[in-house]
Amino acid sequence: MLRISSLSVYYGAVRALSNISIHIKKGEFVCLIGSNGAGKTSLLNGLMGIVPADAGEVVFDNNDISGLPTKKKVKLGLCLVPEGRRVFPDMDVYENLEMGAYLQSLKTKKRQLEFVFDLFPVLEERSKQLAGMLSGGEQQMLAIGRALMSNPKLLLMDEPSMGLAPIIVKDVYSKLTQLKERGLTIFLVEQNASIALKYADRGYVLENGKIVLQGNTSQLIDDNEIKRAYLGKEYKEKWER
Template structure:
């Protein structure tokens, strides 16, 4: 479904991504892990058309998206849930959700809203409440619901666990896993490697703008270097013995 080949993205003279190649097949849940500043958000922004690639190929559903703008990428079926959620704080929950369906008919939006309420009952309970009054986890669910309103074929998730409590993170990931089982294709980037790989089919490791490892999620979870770098001190100590 999505193929990135030898992608290079720069901010002025600083190269953020260097020869990055990633593929995501239809229906897959793929996680890309890496530390802060590795280039994860840049990759998603490039796919979405927010930041143009300097070199390389980006193909979605057999069509080049390298020169597409954000609204064109959205029209093709790509939706982004940004880092930090970025809900419209002064608008109600329902108004936020409807922002995601601006290009759809009222009938289509009504049907989709009911699906979203079924998946995230708390959003229905708080539909008339200002989004800024929601908890971090509720805002993350709202951001996902807003993205689903455009009926995406590919959902891009940027750091969904950021700033959330462990139990809330688990709940968010279980919702994403449920969405994946419906056939939705997901490309997720995270620093929280343990959660990202637990629920994914495959994964990539991005360091300093380059892909350094790839494989099944199970393989990466069992890789000693991934354990040392991303899964905490206890794994590092075992690696050093």
């Protein structure tokens, strides 16, 4: 469904990502893990065209989408849930959801709203509440709901676990699993390697702007280097007690 070949992102003379190649098949749930500053956000922003990406090719659903404006990519079925959620705090939940459907027909908007309320009943209950008043977990659900309003084929997510209590993180990921079961393809980037590797099918490891490892998440979880670098605390608890 998506193939990124040799993508690089520069900020002025500074190279944030070099030669990134990633593929995602229809129906897969793929994660990319990496620590602070590894380049995770740059990758998603480069992919969406929010920051310029160089020397790469991005093919989505057999279309070469490299260089297309962000709006066109959304129209084709890519949608990003940004880092930090970025809900519109002074608008209510319903208005936030409507913003996600601004490129869609009235019919699609209605259908997607039903879909979102079915998946997240809390958003229907709170539809008249200001988004800024929601809890962090509810805001994350709203950010996902807003992206779903554009009827995406591939959902891109930037650190859905950020700043949330572990039990809420689990809630968010179980919703992502439900979305996968309903046929959505998901690509997310995370610092929280243990949760991402637990829920995703396949994963990539990004270090200093380069992919250093990839494989099925079941293999990555068992990789000693990953245990040491990304699952440190749990690894210590399990093996070095």
